[in-house]
Amino acid sequence: MRSFVRRATIVGVCLGASVVGAGCEAKKATEYVAGISTQMTVPRDLKAVRVEVNVGGFQTFCQGYKVYDGKVQLPRSLGAYPNSENALKTNLPVTYTIVGLTEDFDSASENPLFAICAQPKVGENGARILRRSRQPYVPDEILFLPMPLKYSCYDKACGEDETCKGGKCVPASLTQEQAKATFSRYTPELLDGTGGECFSTSLCLGAAAPAIVVDADTCTYAVANTPSAPPPLDPKADPFRQQPCDLPEECGSKRCTIVDPGAVSPDKKGRCEPLAADTPWAGTNVEIVYNGGLNREILDLDPEEGFVLPDPANPQRFQLAPGLCDMVKGTAVNTGPGAKDAGLTCETNADCKSDACDKRFAAPGCTQNCGVCGSGHRITSVRASGTCQAKRITQPFCAADQLAQMGTDESGVAPNATPPECSTVELKPPRAALMVLVDNTQAHSAFFNSDQIKAIEFPLKDPAFEKTDLGLIYAPVASNGCAIDAPPVLPFEPAATSRTKLIDNFLGFANAPATLLPGAPNYEGALASSYAALTALPNTSYFKRAVVIIGNRDFNTESCGNIAGTPANLAEAARTAPADPTKPISTYVIQLAKTDPNKALGDDVLDPGLGALLTAGSTALVNPDARGQKKNAKDSFQQVINSLATCVYDVADTAKAPAADDILSFSDPLFGTTTKIEANPTNSCTTEGVPGSGWSYGASGSPGTKRIFLCEQSCAAYRSTLAQASDFALLYEKPPIAVPMFAHRKSCEPK
Incomplete structure (x- = not known):
């Protein structure tokens, strides 16, 4: 086995039986080129991938690769031709399975996923994420098969005929007609981000603002400051038109909207628009923040793992995919019989309401119920911009943005090349x-x-x-x-x-x-x-x-x-x-x-x-x-x-309690910024209202639990964010926005 050594690697078998020398007979190619990409932090969340190709029920390729080898090795591509004319004639399906691991790869690895190409299962052998796509070949077409590894599917286990999209298990199979309609013809620019159609995060999300909630139950939002957005109850309190004005010349944007024609000096009749008249603002792009800033992801226009535009009359209203909506609301995604709450012991992911059985916290020598149910992923900020048309799954990030999304510098070097085994815990207040x-x-x-x-x-x-x-x-x-x-x-x-x-x-x-x-x-x-x-x-x-x-x-x-x-x-x-x-x-x-x-x-x-x-x-x-x-x-x-x-949190199981040097964090749902809280250096915040900053453990409420207290200064910062978020929601007569708190292992905190 070997690691990626080039920005684009194509591995394949030529179509047809007649082979001359090292070449293939002249015949129009039929191929899928699978493009592997991620917006997760590398190598913290992803150290290796295993790529498996199965044609007609037979494994034709299985290989492990590093995703960080001094420099980030993603995105990558892999191509595969059918190995006989029969694959086309009988419409045999080709299945691509990409497994992401937090265990590194090398040629001597004894991990069965690498050593014997064992059947992968999320939660076992270091597998943290799996993406699968099964479809027949489309004759005479070289199609690009995007295989993004998204954080919404991190630690989500699905069945052998399923894949995860947007945190939900869905069928992995497409028909030939669906494949032809879904996938684009392959060009190298679809992966490497060097073409003129690449997605620029600075251009398209640089003016992002808090998405305006239209319907909290369905996670329908609107791009702020557009006709699609509901107006605030009080136009004079519009957060996007704050500077008072009477004339356009008083505004940097040269645009003044009159909201109170009867106002008399010193009050002003209008409020300045934030954008100049010629600023493009007709598109919809969405950025979400996970787990208090742990990861950020720019969504695709996609009904299963991104967003849709549900109302043609309001083209800048968008609705999150169902699985993402669950993560906004913090609702359990596994409602099977006996599914357990966060903090309780588990054997497999299926035991937990969040579908996350974290076995890395098992006690030494444990042989049964060795994991602890996690709380699942939370989306803690939703922001949107109208600068560009909606990103689609086949549109790559521009090359420099690809690296930034993975948390590396412009040369692909990560700030921490050897992160520990990471974990994130959502902290809950005591009852x-x-x-x-x-x-x-x-x-x-x-x-x-x-x-x-x-x-x-x-x-x-x-x-x-x-x-x-x-x-x-x-x-x-x-x-x-x-x-x-x-x-x-x-x-x-x-x-x-x-x-x-x-x-x-x-x-x-x-x-x-x-x-x-x-x-x-x-x-x-x-x-x-x-x-x-x-x-x-x-x-x-x-x-x-x-x-x-x-x-x-x-x-x-x-x-x-x-x-x-x-x-x-x-x-x-x-x-x-x-x-x-x-x-x-x-x-x-x-x-x-x-x-x-x-x-x-x-x-x-x-x-x-x-x-x-x-x-x-x-x-x-x-x-x-x-x-x-x-x-x-x-x-x-x-x-x-x-x-x-607020400011007091219980950890339901001491096995999952943050260590003394772990980092707490929360993200501002309006601005998407992250506040990190380190442990108090003197561990003095053992009750409420203790002066200083940081966090400490105090007296716990019941056996087997631990209780965290925020120091006064850190508590005040959190409560200020909570108040601003609820003030913003009230402007539009919507329920308050959640601001959950998370604990991360040292060196695993948000990027």
Whole structure:
């Protein structure tokens, strides 16, 4: 076996039986030229490939190759002719199988994939990715067969008749008609990026901006600043037209769009357009970021592993392939019986919901269930540009861009030629419980309308609430608001299911306002009942417990003779001296509706009892004033989210816990930038709010787990990114954007 030694290697067998000397008989060639490429980081994610060609069920070629030998050795091509006229006459299929490995190749390798050309399976013998394509030859055509190794299929195992595309297992076979329609005639420029039609990342993605969400459920987006993009609710808050203007001459682009014709000085009537009038902006190209910046990939216009343009009336709207959409939403891709969550032990990839059984973390001497289920890949940023027409799978990157996409310098040299065996872990916050306590009296009726309800629906959809259980209780409870053990209207359930029930419950009062109760909310009973329900939750399951009160009056009024103290007294006791000392409960207060519905917002004042309850209930700085704009409600809830569900993370299995020198990272979903967080040098951040930067381990919540705490400075940077992402989503009235946190082995962190 040998390694690649040239930028383009063609290996083949001539068509026809008559051979003269070293040549072949004169006959029009029939061939597939397979082009192997990747946008993954080399050699971190890929050290070798094995190429296998099978014609009509018989293996005709099997060879291993290095992909890094002092310099990157991709992209590469391989050609194969059918070995007899019968292959054409009987339409025998030719199958190309490309296996990518993180084990290096040499001629003396004992790896069965190299030594005996064993059947490849992702997750075994160092195989991390497999691409397969099976189709008949097309007579008298030399066709280019693109075989990109994409990170969406990294660690994804599929069946023998399947291949992976966009994180999904799909049939590997094409008919002759499909092959002819799908593949282009081969020219060397299709692979080496030297032709004039190559894809330039600087030209085509240099002006990339956050993609505008059109439909989060289907992962439909639009290129920003185009007619296909939905406008922001407030044109003056358009993030792509920020600089105020009255005249075109005031803008660098010489374009001023009037958004408020009635504005008077010093306010401006318009906002500057970001691009000059002659800037090409009619195409669609998409870049995604994986796993907190670990890899970046420019997508092809392709329904299975890239994106499609679903609406001819909006040509710059695009929809991600189904498998990629799953990665945006962080949903499990393996729903088979018994599939396990991340962090649990496994034997094969099929055991895990993410299809990723990482055996590199197995204990020495382990013979059964030696792996740990990974969390699967996440797409953590989607950005788009309108500068160029959409890239297609047969369009190569320009030569210099090919190298940059693989993380090397312009000569093909990687910054780390000997990376360790790498792994990435998505960190999850520990489980929390939040009781939503709402005043459902007639004086709070202004809350129960669609606009106010929507103001809290968006923050409740924040992905940061993924590990938070929500419950609902109304005030007043039974016994004139003084019952101390009233059951919740909605018992605790994961936010993914309970938030819909909460919203539906609120809308029930909006549709039937006469069912709202007369009198005062008498919060003591509802608070006592909420604290009792939260205290009953098991200690091993919940890291934090909290109540958020939503009302507009009488926050600290003492009304119940059977309950000692004001609501503020109850809240302080629940936090500082709870019935169970191991289960402190925080209390937050948010006022969305005006105190006096008959007053203008500027004349309305917050309920005077709010401040005392707020300071007694929590040490977190939460602005309770959510009146007016939806952003105010978002900001108030954002602070509750920050306190409950950010900057603390549990690792479900100590076997997969980051080492002391590992790197944490998150990516900004708007700008695609990556923030890396190194371990705190003194390991002092063992609880929340410790000054400094970095991360440390602190006391874990349950046996067999480890808990990570971010230092104060790193936590603030993360929360700032989280707030900016949710602010951006709110401009378009969309749910907040996820900003997950990841841990990477040292020297394996994002490029």
